[in-house]
Every structure is written in C-alpha cells, then in structure tokens.
Amino acid sequence: MARTKMTAKKSNGGSAPCVPLKTLKTLKTLKFTKTRPSHISGGELEGGEPMEVSEMVHHNGFCILCRDGSVSFQENPLFMCNHCPRVMCWLCMELPLDTEDAILGEDVSFMCICCHMKVAEEGAPYFGFYYPDGTAVLKSFLRIQASLEVSALAEISAAPILFIHLVLIDFETTGSPFPFTHSFLQPYFTSGGIEYREIAYDIISAPDAYLKTVAQIIKTLNKAFVWECVVIGISTHTDNDQGDIFAGYSDDGGDKHYVSAGSNQFLEFVLHPWQSVLDCAKETYLWLLCCGSLVNNTDAFAGLQSAVVRHKLSATIAFNARCFQPSFVSHLLLAFTEHVLVEHCPIHSAFGKMLGQSSKLGRHTDVLLLTPLEATLQITKFTWGDTKFRPWGCFLPIQCPTCGRTNSWCSAYARDSGNKTYLFECKNTSCDQSFTFIQPTGATMLSSGRKQGYSWMEVPMEPLLT
Numbered sequence: 001m002a003r004t005k006m007t008a009k010k011s012n013g014g015s016a017p018c019v020p021l022k023t024l025k026t027l028k029t030l031k032f033t034k035t036r037p038s039h040i041s042g043g044e045l046e047g048g049e050p051m052e053v054s055e056m057v058h059h060n061g062f063c064i065l066c067r068d069g070s071v072s073f074q075e076n077p078l079f080m081c082n083h084c085p086r087v088m089c090w091l092c093m094e095l096p097l098d099t100e101d102a103i104l105g106e107d108v109s110f111m112c113i114c115c116h117m118k119v120a121e122e123g124a125p126y127f128g129f130y131y132p133d134g135t136a137v138l139k140s141f142l143r144i145q146a147s148l149e150v151s152a153l154a155e156i157s158a159a160p161i162l163f164i165h166l167v168l169i170d171f172e173t174t175g176s177p178f179p180f181t182h183s184f185l186q187p188y189f190t191s192g193g194i195e196y197r198e199i200a201y202d203i204i205s206a207p208d209a210y211l212k213t214v215a216q217i218i219k220t221l222n223k224a225f226v227w228e229c230v231v232i233g234i235s236t237h238t239d240n241d242q243g244d245i246f247a248g249y250s251d252d253g254g255d256k257h258y259v260s261a262g263s264n265q266f267l268e269f270v271l272h273p274w275q276s277v278l279d280c281a282k283e284t285y286l287w288l289l290c291c292g293s294l295v296n297n298t299d300a301f302a303g304l305q306s307a308v309v310r311h312k313l314s315a316t317i318a319f320n321a322r323c324f325q326p327s328f329v330s331h332l333l334l335a336f337t338e339h340v341l342v343e344h345c346p347i348h349s350a351f352g353k354m355l356g357q358s359s360k361l362g363r364h365t366d367v368l369l370l371t372p373l374e375a376t377l378q379i380t381k382f383t384w385g386d387t388k389f390r391p392w393g394c395f396l397p398i399q400c401p402t403c404g405r406t407n408s409w410c411s412a413y414a415r416d417s418g419n420k421t422y423l424f425e426c427k428n429t430s431c432d433q434s435f436t437f438i439q440p441t442g443a444t445m446l447s448s449g450r451k452q453g454y455s456w457m458e459v460p461m462e463p464l465l466t
Contacts, residue, residue, distance in 0.1 A: 062156040062188065063089035064114060065146040069190065079128075081112035086155055088112050093128070094143035102137050103129045113144060114152045154343035160193040160225040161185065161341060162277065166270055168236040168246050168258075169202040177330040178233040178289065181337045188342060193225055202248030203269050204259055214273040226280055229341060233287040234270070235326065243293040243300025263294060264303030271311050283314045285340075285347070289329065292320035295368055302464040305377055308370050309465065315347045321365030332358040332367070347371070348380075355382055355456045356448030362386075362456060366393065379461040385445075386454035391422040391437040393457055400426045402433040
C-alpha cells in the first residue's frame with residue numbers, strides 16, 4: 001500500500017611555541033568503544049556492554065514540495081515514496097474525491113514527483129499511485145498544488161546529525177556561526193536525532209581531561225542513535241608563521257601562555273577519540289575555523305591533508321585569510337546546513353550555490369575544500385574575483401606602494417591574449433608603478449552569485465601528499 005507518516009509542525013591568529021604531543025602515547029593505551037553501524041533496536045558494544053540504538057527513520061519527515069510536516073493522518077498525511085526517502089503531503093496534491101480507499105490499497109505503491117521527473121519520459125503525465133503492474137490507480141493525472149522549492153535531486157533529510165564543537169580553552173567564541181547551525185536545524189528534528197556538544201580542550205596541560213570527557217560523551221551518544229552525519233568544528237588559533245595549531249597552555253611551570261602543535265599531531269590527538277563515531281557515520285565534515293597560516297604554510301597544509309585522509313573525512317573546509325574572522329562564515333555555514341545537511345546534496349556539487357550566498361566572504365578569504373579521492377585528495381580553492389578590488393582573486397593594494405597615493409589605479413582592461421590579463425597603472429603621471437594579474441591555470445567562473453565584474457572562481461590545487 002502507499003505508506004504514510006506523521007511528523008510535527010572575530011580574528012584568531014597569533015604566535016605560540018610548538019611542542020611535540022608526547023601525550024599521543026596515551027591514545028595507544030586507551031580503548032575507545034566502537035559503535036556497530038546498525039538499524040536494529042539493540043546490540044552489544046565491545047566488551048559485552050549493551051547498546052541501545054534507536055531505529056533509524058528511512059523516509060524524510062517533511063514534504064519535498066512545501067517542506068512542512070504533519071501531526072496527524074486526519075490533518076495532512078505524508079505519502080512515502082517507494083523509490084526514494086522523499087515524502088509528499090496530501091495538501092500539496094489535488095486528489096479526486098472518493099479515491100482514499102483506492103490509493104491506500106495494500107498493492108498500491110507511491111512515486112514522488114521527483115522520481116517521476118527522473119525516470120519518466122519527458123512530458124509524461126504524473127499519476128503518483130500505481131498498481132504492481134505499473135497501471136495508474138487514478139483515472140486522470142495527479143494535479144500538484146505546489147511548486148518545487150528545492151532541486152529535483154534534493155531531499156528534506158532528517159537523518160540523525162551530531163555537531164561536535166572543539167574549542168581552545170579560554171578561546172572567545174562570541175559570534176561563532178557553528179552553534180547557530182544547530183539552532184537552524186532543530187525544527188527539522190521533532191523527535192530527536194540532533195545533538196550539539198561543545199568541548200573546551202587543553203591537550204597540553206590537561207590531555208587526560210579531554211580524553212575522559214570525550215569518552216563520557218560517546219557513551220551517552222551510543223544510547224541514542226547511530227549518527228548518520230557528523231559535523232566537527234574546531235575554533236582555535238594558529239601560529240602566524242608556522243601554521244601550527246594552538247593546543248593549550250604550557251605545562252612547564254612558567255608564565256601561563258599558549259603553545260601549539262603540528263597540524264598532523266594535533267588533529268590525530270583531538271579526532272582519534274571520536275573515530276568510532278566517525279567510522280559509523282555515512283558523512284563526516286570538518287570545519288577549521290582558524291587563521292589561514294594552517295593552509296598557507298606548506299608543512300602545516302601537508303599535515304592537514306594527511307590527517308584528513310587518515311580519518312576518512314567526507315570533506316574538510318578551511319580558509320586562508322591571515323587574520324580570519326569566523327563570524328564572516330555565517331552565510332556559508334548556513335548554506336551548507338541547508339543544501340548539504342537538509343537537502344542532502346553532495347557537497348562538491350552544492351558548493352557553488354553555497355558560495356553564491358556568501359559574496360562578502362570572498363573579500364575576506366579564499367575557501368578551500370578537501371574531499372577524498374581514492375588514496376589521495378581532491379583540493380579545490382574557491383576565490384572571489386572582482387575586476388576592481390580582487391582581479392583574478394588577487395588583492396590589489398589600497399594605495400600605490402611607490403608614491404603612497406590612494407584611489408590611484410586606472411581602470412583595468414583586458415589585453416588581447418589567450419587568457420584575460422588585467423593591468424592596473426598608477427594615476428600619478430610621475431609614478432611608473434603597475435600591477436599585472438593573469439587568470440589562474442584551470443580557473444572556472446561559477447555562475448551562482450555571478451554579477452557583472454565579479455564572481456567566485458573554482459581553482460584546482462595539487463595535493464601535497466606523496
């Protein structure tokens with residue numbers, strides 16, 4: 001039968017001496033419980049400890065058309081597609097009178113409008129409800145009383161999501177966009193299935209405290225759901241020169257000050273305790289809300305890439321602004337929540353749309369997306385190009401470095417060459433300062449958010465892994 005369901009209606013850089021994380025040895029002696037990926041209601045953890053796991057809901061909880069839910073069958077039932085996780089609500093369809101018994105028959109299946117658009121011949125009428133032999137239940141086509149507000153490839157997913165926010169001890173997170181994403185998603189999870197955990201870490205002077213806290217949290221989480229999606233945000237400082245990540249306070253007994261650790265070592269220590277949760281998730285994302293020296297320094301960037309591959313993360317997002325301000329990422333992170341977490345679009349194909357809502361971010365920083373590709377990585381840099389301020393993604397000086405004049409540049413023009421080359425010359429006739437900007441190799445202009453004179457660009461990068 002056609003099945004139905006009901007639901008309810010600022011900058012963070014600096015300098016810190018780098019120290020080796022001797023405490024990594026501690027990880028080898030600890031045993032972290034592994035959750036078995038399962039959709040059953042019970043089971044066991046390693047060591048025989050009972051595991052309580054709620055059954056995962058396969059179908060979405062909200063109509064793909066109006067994106068609303070229902071509290072009762074009588075009010076507005078949701079019809080579950082037999083071919084995908086989407087649902088459609090009664091109110092979005094114009095069902096003929098006296099057809100309720102027929103469409104709810106035991107041998108009737110339902111196909112959502114998105115699946116129909118995907119598999120049916122172009123222009124074929126949509127009937128929605130079908131008998132096993134493919135015959136339509138309704139005598140005439142099923143009228144739809146709503147428009148498709150999302151992509152035909154999207155879902156309105158409510159798969160269990162876990163947010164983990166790792167914050168450097170005493171780090172000021174006022175204005176951080178990461179907690180806001182959790183608040184934005186809560187209305188989609190009327191029966192639970194979403195958690196936000198924030199942990200302040202100091203893995204230099206108090207490494208055991210961090211490991212103990214994580215172990216306790218995982219024990220609690222294992223009793224709730226199998227988390228299909230895990231989103232980790234790390235809010236911290238990075239050393240301006242070396243790109244090392246601030247790890248906590250020095251434990252040498254002297255003045256209290258931050259010390260840092262190499263990117264590979266740091267990420268190994270903070271992520272390893274969560275590995276059992278990451279391994280069970282279908283999608284795992286890492287947002288590095290820290291200054292750009294992490295990716296601008298070759299050694300630090302190589303360490304980051306190694307950690308991303310080792311921990312099998314679905315995607316990692318980083319930024320290269322020297323004085324990065326996390327609050328500027330709010331629009332991008334919110335777009336990620338909507339397009340990737342809710343609509344379930346692959347992050348690489350959705351990234352252009354995400355950036356289309358974040359044009360001002362491009363004046364502050366480039367965005368780097370790292371996604372796995374067999375044994376290595378696919379690294380894409382998204383940079384903002386503006387013919388007046390950031391030609392081909394490069395920063396044009398606010399004043400002439402030779403004569404000191406402001407507002408000094410003549411309008412850019414494109415030379416007649418294979419690639420567009422922009423030339424800026426100082427307006428001061430006694431000054432011969434000029435700048436030339438050439439299109440990056442492989443750069444592609446993105447259509448989302450593009451306007452005359454500026455747009456985001458997609459530039460491929462070679463991974464540093466060997």
